[in-house]
Amino acid sequence: MDLNYSNEELAFRDEVRGWLAKNLPSDLSDKVGDHEHLAKEDLVRWHKILAKQGWIAPAWPKEWGGTGWNVVQRYIFEEECGFAGTPPLIPFGLTMCAPVLHKFGTEAQKKRFLPRIYDCDDFWCQGYSEPGSGSDLASLKTKAENKGDHFLVNGQKIWTTLGHYADWIFCLVRTDSQASKRQEGISFLLIDMKTPGVTVRPLILMDGGHEVNEVFFEDVKVPMENLVYEENKGWTVAKYLLGHERMNTGRIGVSKRELSKLKEFAATQLKDGKPLIDDVRFRDKLSRVEIELMALEITNLRFLDQMRRSGQPPGADVSMLKIKGTEIQQSLTELMMQAVGPMAQPFKPMNGGDFDAFTASLAPRYCNTRKTTIYAGSNEIQRNIISKMSLGL
Amino acid sequence: MNFDYNEEQQLLADSVKRFIGKDYDFESRKKIVASDKGYSDDVWSTFAEMGLLGLPVSTDHDGFGGGALDMMGIMESIGEGLVVEPFLATTMGAQFVARGGSAAQKKAVLSQVIEGKLKLAFAQTEKGARYNLAHVAAKARKSGSGYVIDGEKSVVVHGPCADKIVVSARTSGADTDSKGISLFLVDANAPGVTIKAYRTLDELRACDMVLKGASVGADALIGNEGEGLALIEEVVDYATALVCAEAVGAIRSANDATLEYLKTRKQFGVPIGAFQALQHRMVDMVVSYEQAKSMACLACDKVDSEKDPAERKRLVSAAKVRVSEACRHVSQESIQLHGGMGMTEEMKVSHTFRRLTMIAQQFGDIDHHLERFSG
Numbered sequence: 001m002d003l004n005y006s007n008e009e010l011a012f013r014d015e016v017r018g019w020l021a022k023n024l025p026s027d028l029s030d031k032v033g034d035h036e037h038l039a040k041e042d043l044v045r046w047h048k049i050l051a052k053q054g055w056i057a058p059a060w061p062k063e064w065g066g067t068g069w070n071v072v073q074r075y076i077f078e079e080e081c082g083f084a085g086t087p088p089l090i091p092f093g094l095t096m097c098a099p100v101l102h103k104f105g106t107e108a109q110k111k112r113f114l115p116r117i118y119d120c121d122d123f124w125c126q127g128y129s130e131p132g133s134g135s136d137l138a139s140l141k142t143k144a145e146n147k148g149d150h151f152l153v154n155g156q157k158i159w160t161t162l163g164h165y166a167d168w169i170f171c172l173v174r175t176d177s178q179a180s181k182r183q184e185g186i187s188f189l190l191i192d193m194k195t196p197g198v199t200v201r202p203l204i205l206m207d208g209g210h211e212v213n214e215v216f217f218e219d220v221k222v223p224m225e226n227l228v229y230e231e232n233k234g235w236t237v238a239k240y241l242l243g244h245e246r247m248n249t250g251r252i253g254v255s256k257r258e259l260s261k262l263k264e265f266a267a268t269q270l271k272d273g274k275p276l277i278d279d280v281r282f283r284d285k286l287s288r289v290e291i292e293l294m295a296l297e298i299t300n301l302r303f304l305d306q307m308r309r310s311g312q313p314p315g316a317d318v319s320m321l322k323i324k325g326t327e328i329q330q331s332l333t334e335l336m337m338q339a340v341g342p343m344a345q346p347f348k349p350m351n352g353g354d355f356d357a358f359t360a361s362l363a364p365r366y367c368n369t370r371k372t373t374i375y376a377g378s379n380e381i382q383r384n385i386i387s388k389m390s391l392g393l
Numbered sequence: 394m395n396f397d398y399n400e401e402q403q404l405l406a407d408s409v410k411r412f413i414g415k416d417y418d419f420e421s422r423k424k425i426v427a428s429d430k431g432y433s434d435d436v437w438s439t440f441a442e443m444g445l446l447g448l449p450v451s452t453d454h455d456g457f458g459g460g461a462l463d464m465m466g467i468m469e470s471i472g473e474g475l476v477v478e479p480f481l482a483t484t485m486g487a488q489f490v491a492r493g494g495s496a497a498q499k500k501a502v503l504s505q506v507i508e509g510k511l512k513l514a515f516a517q518t519e520k521g522a523r524y525n526l527a528h529v530a531a532k533a534r535k536s537g538s539g540y541v542i543d544g545e546k547s548v549v550v551h552g553p554c555a556d557k558i559v560v561s562a563r564t565s566g567a568d569t570d571s572k573g574i575s576l577f578l579v580d581a582n583a584p585g586v587t588i589k590a591y592r593t594l595d596e597l598r599a600c601d602m603v604l605k606g607a608s609v610g611a612d613a614l615i616g617n618e619g620e621g622l623a624l625i626e627e628v629v630d631y632a633t634a635l636v637c638a639e640a641v642g643a644i645r646s647a648n649d650a651t652l653e654y655l656k657t658r659k660q661f662g663v664p665i666g667a668f669q670a671l672q673h674r675m676v677d678m679v680v681s682y683e684q685a686k687s688m689a690c691l692a693c694d695k696v697d698s699e700k701d702p703a704e705r706k707r708l709v710s711a712a713k714v715r716v717s718e719a720c721r722h723v724s725q726e727s728i729q730l731h732g733g734m735g736m737t738e739e740m741k742v743s744h745t746f747r748r749l750t751m752i753a754q755q756f757g758d759i760d761h762h763l764e765r766f767s768g
Contacts, residue, residue: 134732136660159733205736206743212733270521272528273569281760337750338758341523342548345599345751350553350590363594367747370728371736378732380670 082253093124127171250325316389406466413474441509472642479551486513685719
């Protein structure tokens with residue numbers, strides 16, 4: 001057994017790290033580090049920098065711009081980005097819609113959409129959840145009637161992350177309500193957000209931020225050519241996507257960055273005249289999170305090693321990366337809020353007064369991070385997956 | 394032994410509960426929070442009419458002479474309704490005067506408070522002080538017959554609407570000495586006092602306060618010069634007991650909303666409350682509620698009856714530790730069990746979450762009170 005990266009992997013890590021040090025604009029990493037709101041321009045700008053370098057879509061087939069990196073290299077790249085504090089890469093186009101098109105799309109669809117995803121000329125969002133269909137996704141009701149030359153779509157999606165930025169949305173829709181199994185009447189449609197009848201309504205989260213939306217479809221005409229794979233076979237597409245690209249759910253690089261920031265911050269906060277980080281009660285809590293993160297990193301590497309050698313996509317066990325990764329993110333934001341003590345309470349200045357924006361961002365950040373154990377398959381659903389698929393319970 | 398409220402306590406608790414249920418529903422509260430002042434004068438007058446402001450004031454000063462136990466039911470309702478009016482802040486200010494003030498101060502302040510004409514706040518925390526009540530760097534020096542105060546106070550909850558603010562400042566000693574702290578009743582608009590107002594995460598108004606050569610008369614001093622810490626500890630313990638009771642109400646509200654959601658939200662063809670994994674978590678939330686309620690009872694009883702300050706502090710801290718644990722547990726679980734909806738501004742439970750998160754740290758977080766409990 002050898003827990004260490006090979007020399008080649010270390011060289012690759014250094015290459016990525018060196019490149020990031022030179023090419024990640026400091027105004028962007030400052031924004032990320034200070035938990036400031038990232039505008040669409042910030043996200044697109046970083047996307048385009050990586051696209052220019054040829055590193056925006058590592059997992060894609062090489063002829064479409066993939067890098068040919070193996071799973072370990074891809075992981076190293078993602079973790080280095082996380083640790084450096086890059087803006088997040090929005091997954092909806094790059095790692096959700098694109099893999100689907102690679103696997104199920106027609107040549108015409110690939111040519112039409114993939115280059116624009118690569119260059120972020122189109123901003124994508126995801127239309128899965130509905131008000132009545134969250135964990136139970138297969139119960140979705142948004143209806144698409146086959147009218148011969150187009151589908152007529154009516155219904156509503158919810159939790160549409162960055163839908164207000166998006167040019168396109170990929171949707172699961174019901175095309176056959178009579179199917180014997182609910183999963184069999186679902187199709188995968190690509191919908192232009194500018195189509196008449198599409199309305200986006202913001203859902204404001206408790207930290208005051210606008211990141212998710214409701215999207216309404218009222219008699220929206222979608223050309224037949226925007227159907228991916230076969231009609232009523234959308235669930236196959238969705239399942240493929242679910243098993244794809246789940247290795248970064250631990251977000252270890254991001255948590256490492258937050259951990260080191262927490263240590264720095266706790267060293268500046270005083271408790272009875274001494275740095276808070278020297279307070280044994282606080283330091284023990286911090287150490288526990290650090291140790292949990294250490295364990296998760298090695299668990300993640302063990303899964304990667306298995307994947308690399310078997311060549312198989314990750315099994316149900318990767319659900320535990322999401323469970324532990326999100327719990328660690330939540331613990332870190334909570335400790336950060338506790339570190340700032342009474343100064344966690346101020347939120348928004350009144351009457352245009354000045355304000356310590358960073359300390360005021362810590363409690364809202366704690367609030368916001370509660371979403372991580374809910375989204376992308378709640379941690380309860382992840383536990384169901386492990387108990388059913390891995391343990392046979 | 395009798396854990397029921399007595400008839401008077403129950404009547405008052407019921408009338409507050411009725412008022413909040415009828416006139417302080419979530420939609421009305423939203424409008425109040427969004428208003429310029431961030432609280433409602435009408436609601437404040439109603440509190441005065443209902444006798445809430447006079448309840449903790451002694452009968453000698455036209456109050457009803459209630460203790461913390463008498464306030465419990467009110468505080469629970471305030472927690473349940475997420476009331477944003479400056480009730481606790483004003484009550485704290487009045488307690489400083491009632492417990493430590495001169496006859497003249499009591500006369501000038503208490504009857505006005507009871508009538509709803511005077512709002513108060515307490516300016517204590519400073520940068521770097523965390524929860525240490527002895528950490529007071531603001532200075533007050535004698536000048537003529539009065540004092541001049543210089544210093545900066547942080548997170549003065551309800552400071553922006555307060556007419557008078559109780560300010561702690563050091564008349565002698567080093568920044569964290571237990572001796573040498575004095576208390577002053579300062580007019581909010583006195584020369585040399587500036588405030589920077591903000592909204593808090595839990596939708597209250599608060600401010601940072603700068604005192605620069607702020608002069609006050611000798612009659613502004615509450616209690617004896619340099620002996621303020623014991624009174625600060627006494628009043629903060631009292632307020633901590635009250636905020637424990639407020640937490641109990643907020644926890645109940647979060648639990649009620651979550652239970653209702655488990656019964657009505659359907660996935661996989663059944664209410665999600667049919668899943669045992671969620672049932673057990675709901676049960677644990679109820680256990681947390683009961684444990685928190687028990688400790689809130691203990692704290693309120695002891696701040697009224699315990700004569701030994703060391704024992705009072707130990708028991709109030711025990712209560713605050715347990716209640717803060719319950720605040721964390723229930724608030725986090727209530728959001729998780731609501732799923733995405735719990736994250737949204739439009740659901741009351743996300744507001745309850747924020748208040749509970751802040752109560753868990755108010756007047757000291759778990760670590761602070763563990764330390765105070767175990768000595």
